[in-house]
Amino acid sequence: MEKKKLVNYSKFGYLFAIPFFLTFLVFTLYPICYTLLLGFTNQEGAIPPKLKILKDPLDNFKYLFKKRSSGSMSFFLESLITTARIWIVNFIPQICLALLLSAWFTDNRVKVKGQGFFKVVFYLPNIITAATIAILFNTLFAYPKGPINDLLTSMKILKQPFNFVLSKTATRAIVEFIQCWQWYGSTMITLIAAVIGINPEIFEAAEIDGANRWRKFWNITLPSVRPIMLFTLVTSLIGGLSMFDIPQLFATGGPDRATTTIAIYIYNTAMKKPYKYNRAAAASILLFFIIIFFSALLFYFMRDKDAAKLRKLKKQELKNAKLAGKGA
Amino acid sequence: MATNEEVMSTKKPEVAMRSRKTDSIIFKTIIYIVCVILSLLSLFPFVCMLINSTRSSASIMANAVALIPGKEMMHNLKTLNRMETFNALTGLKNSFIISAGVTVLSVYFSCLTAYAIHAYDWKLKKAFFGLIMGIMMLPGTVTMIGFYRTCYQLHLTDNKLMLILPAIASSQMVFFMKQYLEGALSMEIVESARIDGASEFRTFNTIILPIMKPAMATQAIFAFVGSWNNFFLPLILFNKTKNYTMPIMVSLLNGDIYRREYGCVYMGLSATALPLIVVYLCLSKYIVSGIALGSVKG
Numbered sequence A: 001m002e003k004k005k006l007v008n009y010s011k012f013g014y015l016f017a018i019p020f021f022l023t024f025l026v027f028t029l030y031p032i033c034y035t036l037l038l039g040f041t042n043q044e045g046a047i048p049p050k051l052k053i054l055k056d057p058l059d060n061f062k063y064l065f066k067k068r069s070s071g072s073m074s075f076f077l078e079s080l081i082t083t084a085r086i087w088i089v090n091f092i093p094q095i096c097l098a099l100l101l102s103a104w105f106t107d108n109r110v111k112v113k114g115q116g117f118f119k120v121v122f123y124l125p126n127i128i129t130a131a132t133i134a135i136l137f138n139t140l141f142a143y144p145k146g147p148i149n150d151l152l153t154s155m156k157i158l159k160q161p162f163n164f165v166l167s168k169t170a171t172r173a174i175v176e177f178i179q180c181w182q183w184y185g186s187t188m189i190t191l192i193a194a195v196i197g198i199n200p201e202i203f204e205a206a207e208i209d210g211a212n213r214w215r216k217f218w219n220i221t222l223p224s225v226r227p228i229m230l231f232t233l234v235t236s237l238i239g240g241l242s243m244f245d246i247p248q249l250f251a252t253g254g255p256d257r258a259t260t261t262i263a264i265y266i267y268n269t270a271m272k273k274p275y276k277y278n279r280a281a282a283a284s285i286l287l288f289f290i291i292i293f294f295s296a297l298l299f300y301f302m303r304d305k306d307a308a309k310l311r312k313l314k315k316q317e318l319k320n321a322k323l324a325g326k327g328a
Numbered sequence B: 001m002a003t004n005e006e007v008m009s010t011k012k013p014e015v016a017m018r019s020r021k022t023d024s025i026i027f028k029t030i031i032y033i034v035c036v037i038l039s040l041l042s043l044f045p046f047v048c049m050l051i052n053s054t055r056s057s058a059s060i061m062a063n064a065v066a067l068i069p070g071k072e073m074m075h076n077l078k079t080l081n082r083m084e085t086f087n088a089l090t091g092l093k094n095s096f097i098i099s100a101g102v103t104v105l106s107v108y109f110s111c112l113t114a115y116a117i118h119a120y121d122w123k124l125k126k127a128f129f130g131l132i133m134g135i136m137m138l139p140g141t142v143t144m145i146g147f148y149r150t151c152y153q154l155h156l157t158d159n160k161l162m163l164i165l166p167a168i169a170s171s172q173m174v175f176f177m178k179q180y181l182e183g184a185l186s187m188e189i190v191e192s193a194r195i196d197g198a199s200e201f202r203t204f205n206t207i208i209l210p211i212m213k214p215a216m217a218t219q220a221i222f223a224f225v226g227s228w229n230n231f232f233l234p235l236i237l238f239n240k241t242k243n244y245t246m247p248i249m250v251s252l253l254n255g256d257i258y259r260r261e262y263g264c265v266y267m268g269l270s271a272t273a274l275p276l277i278v279v280y281l282c283l284s285k286y287i288v289s290g291i292a293l294g295s296v297k298g
Helices: A010-038 A059-065 A075-105 A115-127 A130-140 A147-154 A168-196 A200-208 A213-224 A226-241 A245-251 A262-271 A277-302 A305-327 B002-010 B013-052 B057-062 B073-082 B088-119 B125-135 B144-153 B161-169 B171-184 B187-195 B200-211 B213-229 B232-237 B246-252 B262-291
Strands: none
Touching (some): A010 A277, A010 B088, A010 B125, A010 B144, A010 B161, A059 A075, A059 A277, A075 A115, A075 A168, A075 A213, A075 A226, A075 A262, A075 B013, A115 B013, A115 B262, A130 A245, A168 A213, A168 A226, A168 A245, A168 B013, A168 B262, A200 A213, A213 A226, A226 A277, A245 A262, A245 B246, A262 B144, A262 B232, B013 B262, B057 B262, B073 B262, B088 B125, B088 B161, B088 B171, B088 B213, B088 B246, B088 B262, B125 B171, B144 B232, B161 B232, B171 B213, B187 B200, B200 B213, B232 B246
């Protein structure tokens, strides 16, 4: 018995982590490094030439930022702006709606009945394949005879059917709407969990002090759920940066590139003639760094502040002890 | 706000009570109206899809919104079956194979990896966990080019394993499983198993896994749905029609052949959405309670 307790178990830690690590090496790390390498090479065309680093290794990266011959901004930058724009316009109403609903559903004075039903229904769009949703909306917005056009003309909002997918503004608005519509339920449920986690005594104390609903929301709920909101913000931002399915299938990134996101740009550059793998790789790497930047920001804000402080103090103490030791 | 409260306090108590009550009723009504509108917004596209899938293309052309189902369901199904590219059965089969594989691998190996981090002390543990946190947010888009080119050179495109095997390293799920283990597992159980002479691997399979069942169930649902809905990677890796998954089949419905066959398009969409809707309604309890535990979003 005694001997058994002395067995060193740490090797099992390594052993059990090996499958994960190997898979990570093969399917994540290697592709990232290879993508990085491709960004500096001559790999393009249906049958790429022998892999060679370009004379000017940064050529592909420079191309991404070079102005078009017409003088307007490069396609890459344009897609970056489009992505940011679609994400912002979808996220602001999404988080506002989610906050409002989570405040309503957790109000202990007004117990909203049918909450379970509402939650299930609001989350429904999120579970359905994005590809299906995109094509479904494309069909709903069909021209000249589609359900939306029918509804709008019969309600006299539109005089005649409108071809939505030919208008840049309308297409972008619809893509933004779909994103928001698909995700507010998920955000709401996350926020509800956060609000429920707040100590109810704080609310009770505020009520005794005569705080009204608005004050409670503004002074208690909002500050308490800030970390979760930040988490939602960054995960949503990273998800938004790789947005592909909806804009690609709703209007194939159009009209006139109005909904061409970075992911669509990368896809089109690599998978369509003239198959510029190197440029697509360069764009992927830039996207990679943007995402790393935002993830780091998240971890910086989410880090356990007290634990970090404690560690700092301990380090300081150790240093002091060392210094004292040296002094003696 | 302040003036409002002052007015309230100067009023007689009953009056204040009554006004608070009517206030609450108005507030409640607003909540219900908004919730009902949002529900209609959530349901309208799907209801419209399901009803139109039972109507003939001609009647949809005449009137695209209807509340009563038509009688052309079988006709639409037959037309859909005649289409050469769209094959719902192949799509379902491929999606199912890939999603099931992904689910089993990701759940099992995430538990194993989380256990390795939680239960053992090893030198590189902290670095390893840092790595997992670091790659948690990484979307497939950024590794896609390198991955595709490698698969292409090794003739591994059109190989389902290329979508299934990466699931062994699902960092998000490992993170979640580790959180769960911290709350659910006391090392005393492991110690007593060791005293009984069970090997470490056996202890994991027979004692740890059953403890993790609730977490595994939630994560399995999300892994399955996530893999089922994945469009980007199969689109890039698969060229042969026989490998197409459901989302790629759906994307074919956008083609020009289907422009005039609205009933048929709605039918195809319903065929892909209905299984998910049914599964969701059955498992909604677990899904809704599992969402808050975190997933990358759009």
